[in-house]
Amino acid sequence: MPGAGRFISFEGIDGSGKSTQARRLADTLRTEGHQVVLTREPGGSPGAEEIRRLVLEGDPDRWSAETELLLFTAARRDHLEKTIRPALAAGKVVICDxxxxxxxxxxxxxxxxxxxxxxxxxxxxxGQDPDLTLILDMDPGLGLARAKGRNGTEERFEDFGEGMQARMRAGFLDLAREFPDRCQVVDAQRSTDDIAAEIAALVRGALA
Incomplete structure (x- = not known):
């Protein structure tokens, strides 16, 4: 219901359509009377956006997994302090890619x-997780082809290849089983409109 701050995240492998569906959901909820903050990670605040450039650009071997963990956590903490918590306290719906x-x-x-x-x-x-996490599930090869087709500069993780994408997919599906009360798996190998309609229905149920 409008006025109740809720936190919704989108997850999935690279190229699964998270950013598109997050934008679609934000537009839908705004037309239904909700105040919405659409944000992303890494990023979502000025300091976190600076860290984003460090972790998403450059050679795949630029950072170890341990260093990445510290960088992502630093970005997330700034994002939480500057963007997410103030929006939730104001009763807004936060949608995070x-x-x-x-x-x-x-x-x-x-x-x-x-x-x-x-x-x-x-x-x-x-110390905080979303109220609802939507995991967009897709074949790793298709997702990687879509991601590489964007021809952007933030392709450091895509450059690890399809094997990494397959491990990521399995990891997200494992998380859905680990956190069944929070995570919903959505088939992302359908039309954009069909995916958006299912997501909107799931979110309306969570906001009711």
Whole structure:
């Protein structure tokens, strides 16, 4: 209901359509009377956007998984302080393109056996998860082709290849089983409109 601050995140492999669906959901909720903050990770605040450039650009081997974990957590803390918590306190719906689940998968599972460290650092410095997480599920090869087709500069993780994408997909599906009360898996290999309609229905149920 309008006036109740809620936190919704989008997760999934690269190229799964998270950014498009986050924007679609934000537009839908605004037309239905909600105040919405659309944000992203890494980023979402001036300091976090500076860290984004460090972690998403450059050679794939630029940082170790351990260094990435610290950088992402620093960005997330700034994002939480400057953007997410103020919006929730004001009763807004926060829609975030990636949050802590991406760190659990990327650095915690696929880039090294760091899940315990991820969870400890999250509990110590973040201490918050979304009310609802929408995991967009897609074939890793298709997702990677879509991601590489964007021809952008933020392709450091895509450059790890399809094997990494497959491990990421498995990691996100494992998280959905680990956190069934929070996570909903959405088939992302359908039309944009069909995906958006399912997501809108899931979110309306969560906001009711």
């Amino acid at each position: 990636r949050f802590a689940d991406s760190t659990r998968v990327y650095q915690g599972i696929t880039r090294g056996d760091l899940r315990g460290a991820v969870d400890r650092l999250h509990a110590l410095m973040i």
